[in-house]
Amino acid sequence: MNQCPSVPGLQREPFGRLADGTPVERFRLTGESGFEVAVLTLGATVQALHVADRRGEVADIVLGHDTPEPYVAEPRFFGAAVGRYANRIAGGRFMLDGTEHRIPANDGPHALHGGPDGFDRRVWSVEQALEGAMPSLTLGLVSPDGDQGFPGTLTARVTYTLSRPGELTIAFAATTQAPTLVNLTHHGYFNLGGVEAGGDVLDHLLTIHADDYLPVDAAAIPLGGPESVDGTPFDFCTPRCIGARIRQAHEQLGHGRGYDHNYCLAGGSTTQPRLAARVEHPASGRVMELLTDQPGLQFYSGNFLDGSAVGKQGRLYRQSDAFCLEPQTWPDAPNRPGYPSARLDPGQTYRHVSVYRFTTA
Template sequence: MNQHGGARIRREPFGRLPDGTEVQRFRLLGEGGFEVAVLDLGAIVQALHVPDRDGLLADIVLGHEAPGAYVTEPRFFGAAVGRYANRIAGGRFALDGTEYRVPANDGDHALHGGPQGFDQRVWALAELCEGQAPSLRLALTSPAGDQGFPGTLAASVTYTLSGAGELTIAFEATTDAPTIVNLTHHGYFNLGGVEAGGDVFDHLLTIHADDYLPVDAAAIPLGGPESVHGTPFDFCTPHPIGARIREAHPQLQRGRGYDHNYCLDARAAPAPRLAARVEHPGSGRVMELLTDQPGLQFYSGNFLDGTAVGKQDRLYRQSDGFCLEPQTWPDAPNRADYPTARLDPGQTYRHVSVYRFSTS
């Protein structure tokens, strides 16, 4: 039985933004205390409660307890990012012979859709579904020219408690003119629980990819995929996140740790397949990530610097959380040899990822 009883979805106010806009929180209640809380601001997963091997619940995602910090100190905590997740070199790309420019917000480059990306918008409630698999669908319309992107994009994201300890996040988008799109969930996870504090160096990570994309000093891919084997980037078998993070490898030096795309495939898969597994030995919590996307960005929280005040008034510091972001490859609009990010009228962009929690 659902230990909360009654409705499987609860809607509640979450405060106001500095401009007075009210933010709503939607709590999807699962079995055994499993729960995800989603804001209409940025379609943000604000909390995710998961039991450990003894059945004790903990919130395992970094974030804030009030909405203002999500816009005044944007770190993409738990957000739906777009129109283009990850980086576009120089904030520019060409489509059908026309050059488009996205405002730079990461040095000279555009990151996660520009300075006013989807994480900064209040999404509209599209649908709530109760029942054994409670779900929430949020929608956002991005007009032509928004952050420099062509075409009006109609996007949606659906959060579903699709099984015991299982959260499915499904994106869709359509356009009225040729454009590019790459949406993802940008959760920062700490399976030990964010209230307990501590870094994620002891988390055992497996990534089912033989290749990754080396990057330059600005985190822009240098070229084609390279093998992970024989490098600190090899997570084909489980390794603690922190075991090799301080090795004098030039790629680790450039990113202050891991912030790289793992190449799962050359194109989107027909259905989600296992891409990564993370285990926290202390609590026994295990997260498996299944996705249909061709890439997976692994980020070890390198630029958390103690300036962001999170839940329980904790300062988030380097590697207090990790991100596994399913997506197409970074800078794909400028790389003909990468999986395409193009979306044309009459097509539907789809991205399905499943976060499956258990214990060891």
């Protein structure tokens, strides 16, 4: 941790090369009071996110790696932009306009986060890098027809902007040349206590503005429609510690070894981002508010971090070292007519805007 003033701006620097020699770049977007986000062209990944605590001490609060190779060799989606379809598609298959499409399985028999060669493993192109009071970076990716089994050539973009002091806006957009499915998200692993400090996130106070969630089977596939969180360990309508009920003998917690469930946000998809979740780390005072226009929010408590991933500063990432809040369409929506649709047709533009607002308490 450190205390340092900063001047808003943008820096571009090399971040190494992949095994085939492809260069990876890192862009550092710097705001006030030490607020800084580092974004890689590999996976459009947020590699670091520096935020001050109530005493002004700055720490990196996201999991990640110091070199490109681990992101590709052992992908855990640390900070990545995932797609074409975030979350799971049951059986790696779906029907679209009477045609069956198959996605290679990479989570048992199911497809997870776009398949084994999803957007997190691609090097995105740099479309725009802007300095100034609100530095921003736009990265682009063209996914050809049939990529990982998805129909239609898709052109995707994601823009990272330091939109206000202590605020990061992530905006996705995509167009297609043929009917397809799109569900993109930012897969950040957060620990508001600071990654280098080495604590877990079980003491973080979490609020999720959702009355319902999707129960899942043992493979994390939704069982059916939404169910109320009332009276269950999934009720975060008022602030509760992540770890307060994570070890209760509840079938759903057993399926996921903790929390790994979609929350059905009030109002579904909205025209403007609204407050979906708030997380506070009492010891440091860091607070993260998440606003999004998406209909769902996947809450994951880092259950499958098992110490096999060597992260930044040579740390081993273990269970509950971080949490994820992933705004998105609901899991397996392509196979569930009653869920929000992930369909995108030619002439339409997929849009997804989420805002990560950091303050102190």
